[in-house]
Amino acid sequence: MRDLVVGGSGFVGRNLVRRLENSSRELVVIDRAPDSTGTFQGTFIEGDAQDPEFVASVLRDVRPETVYHLAANSDIASGIEDASLDFGDTLMTTVALRDSLARHPATKLVFASSSAIFGTSNSPLSEESAELPNPLSWYGKAKLASEYVLESLAATQPEMTIVMVRFPNVVGPLATHGVVFDFIRKLQRDPSRLNVLGDGNQTKPYVHVSELVEGIDFFLKRAAAGITRVNIGPRDLVDVKGIVAEVCSALDVSPDVFYEDSPVGWIGDVPRYEFDTTKMLEAGFSVKLSSREAVRRAAEDLIEEWAIA
16 A cells, blocks of 8 residues: 655644555655655655645555645745745645645545644643634634545535644754754854844754654544644753753753743744643553653754764
């Protein structure tokens, strides 16, 4: 059986592909750029996932059983400056895939959604929240719109299994950006000083990418036809000051740390949120690493990875 990963050369995509390569399934990846590590041994098709005719031709030829949709602009801050990044890479890739799957259906679809669809909330973010989503970033708006686009696919393809996995902050090997990535890069350039965006009190859940892809596999195997939405993440949180401490400890440095007065790191940043993981836990899946442990392991992953490179 064949699986197709749309956006398989990104951070989560490459980690998912590595997990899938260890199975007995045939794997096809489409992306604008190949895996920069050069380790992928399956079939790679270069192309723009925003192009519905390109995506449709791949689905027609590959005929995958499962499609993983991970194509997106996940650099939220850059999307604030240029909204076309999110509406192109995040939303229009979903529109192209939705139209292509209407013509060439697959059995299962996994969509990488996000906590960013909710915006700010005083309550833990729940799949069944009665609050109307109010995303602050264009990324969050594009992910929310993508969920609605895929709802329309479910209405016309009721036999298809669609799993919408809402990610918290994700850390781990093969990262291309993010707070752990940025801190390590800054401290490698100057281990005596670290400038931090925001006041350091931004507090969020962090999941290690290895546990995220494990959770995706868990829910995909158990989901029935129709739409399943699930939050995957830890129950606890860590603030940016805690992340600074873990990264500095992993690098064995003691820099002077400089924070800003702003409670947010950039426009569109959600300074605090918490996942309601009741649905995940009741289904029988749990994340083993705490947010702080995930951050520490991710720092060690990247330090080792870059030392080898």
